[in-house]
Amino acid sequence: MERPAWAPPGIDISVPSVSRIYDYYLGGSHNFEVDRQAARRAMEFMPGLPKIMQANRAFMRRAVRHAVAEGVTQFLDIGSGIPTFGNVHEIAQAASAEARVVYIDHDPVAVAHSRAVLDGDDRSAVVAADLRKPRDILAAPEVGRLLDFDRPVAVLLVAVLHFLEDADDPYAAVAELRDALAPGSLLILTHASFEGIPLTEEVASGTVGVYRDIRNPLVMRSGEQISRFFDGFEWVEPGLVSMPEWRPDGPEAAEDGVAQEDPYAYSGFGGVGRKA
Template sequence: MERPNWAPGDIDLERPSVARVYDYWLGGAHNFAADRAVAQRILEDVPHLRGVIVNHRSFLRRAVKHLVSVGVRQFLDLGSGIPTVGNVHEIAQGADPTSKVVYVDIDPVAVAHSRSLLLDNDQVNVLQTDVRDAAVVLKSPEVTELLDFDQPIAVLMVALLHFVPDGEHPREIIAAYRDALPAGSYLAMSHAGYEPGEWDPNWNAARTAYNSNVQQMTYRTKAEIISMFDGFELVEPGVARLPLWQPDSPDDVGDDAATFLGFGAVGRKA
């Protein structure tokens, strides 16, 4: 297989990568046959999965557009994956070229691709580390040399914390980032979840297929997600089903929006 110029030499093109599988589901071009084969196999078991992932990405786009509109020009994107299709730097720098973004991911494949893709963008840094260790992230030169902690910063946790079980203390992770942020900063989060009594036993097979092929997930209720915004003032409409968080138009809200298996919200640190 011919290696494209955006794929670093130490990346195994025959070994599927979760980051490139996601890129394929999002309609990106930074994936290979091995990634597409895995992605299609998962979609056979979970046919609605692509729509779920697209909704998380659509929330990211709307959240970043909102944050830019209120004056934010610095973004810390945690668990970023491959920043290709409709990602933070494209949206923020499209509105203001001075916007700065630090992408953070633990996946070496995602980080290697990201560094290659963003080599000529001096307003973007990429950091490979575990986002659960806020102290390491916040003290890294990739962060401290680009972001000004005297000015508002938006921390993005999009489709991230449902991969952090309760035993790994997701609220404490959020608090560590929150406490380092200046007043006027923001937290934007999307999270898989449903309300008590909504779970359909017919979804069990799909959940098992996803957990086996991609990664274990922890679903949380709206109330649990609201509690994660402790110390932040929620932006309207608060914690909402993903399609219902500031949709671009009524036409973008599908028939299943009221029971969508995921929530999104943006909060401001006073």
Template sequence: MERPSWAPPDVDIEQPSISRIWDWFLDGSHNFAVDRKVARQMLRLMPEGPRMAQASRAFLRRAVRMCAAAGVTQFLDIGSGIPTVGNVHEIARLADPRARVVYVDTDPVAVSHTRQLLAGDPTTTVLRADLREPEEILDSPELNGTLDLDRPVAVMLIMILHFVPDEDDPARVLARFRDALPAGSMLAIAHGSPTTENMPDEHLHGAREMYERSVAQVRLRTRPEVEALFDGWQLLDPGVVWIPDWRPDPNDAGPRFDIPNAGYAGVAVKL
């Protein structure tokens, strides 16, 4: 395959990526043939995949607006993916022009294109780092040059925690972020679920196994398990619910969001 001009030189264009598969689901253009191949294989078993991606992005927008309405003007979006319309900084600045944002991702394509998008913007930056190494994020000059950790920060973890297996102790990771942030900080989580209502179990298992062989291990969690990830935070109404059911916005209504197996979501505050 010919390397696209926009692909960073250190990217393996024959290795599929979580961020680029998601980009394809969201009708983006920064993905490779190998990403599209895996995505199409997934769609045979899970045809609602793009609608799930759209629903999670819609939740992100609603959560950002809610955090901004609560007076939080600083955002840390971990697992931010490839830039698409409706990024955190765009939504937050509609509510408060002073909003400051740090994006974090492990995918070099996602980081490269976010840097291009943010070029010349002193209040928004991007960092290539792994959620499982919270100190790398919290101690980075990118974060500390953009956010003030003495003031509340909203941490956005949208469809990323199911790539953190139990052996990597996601509770420990989240506790480190919680302990580093002041009262009034907020946490938004959207998480894949092992429970479906409209998909045969064998299709779910097949899609999961295919994804794990091609891209990354997946740890889907039940609603109680997702609720446990908010330990030490105060969950806000309506608690942890199906993603489309979290404070639905009429502007998000329509057939593409009518998906009962989109995963779970919730937002909480540190008291």
């Protein structure tokens, strides 16, 4: 197997990665054949997966612009993945010269490419860390340098919590992050669910099986289970909804480029909460 020049040393290019699979769905170029094979297998069951990922990205952009409009200019993006067009720092910095962004990911390819993209940007940084260990995230020097937790911070958990199993206690991880935040901080979150997918649960479970086979279990939670991540937050209208339904109006609606009529875009949930 030929090793691309951009692949960081030491990573096993024979093992699929969820962040590189996500990159493939979004049309990126930082993925290996093993990632593309896994993505194509998943799409055999759920052909609309790229549309779901586009809806995720579009939701994230609208939520970041909303945060800046509310005066929140600090962003902690956990499970940020491989940089693609329209990243958090690009959206936030276009909206405010004050914007500060720290990306967190545990995939070495995602971290390496984020470092390359952010080279020379003193208002953004990337940290190699894992959502399962929120204390490590909060203690990272880059987080301390760029983010002031005495002021509101927007924490993004976009398409990441569904890769934490219940045994990882994701609710405790989110609660630990919440407790570190100042009042007025925001939680921006999306999560996969069988609810809203235009397929039977039996067919959609085939995609879940592909992720289980590559040892990255995809945990589909109900809307009720997902809403529990927002304990301690007040809903920002319209609450927890399918991603295209979260504040779809505005100047960016056309540029988001998600075909709102595509039924797959309505799979899963997105929401924003504000810490009281």
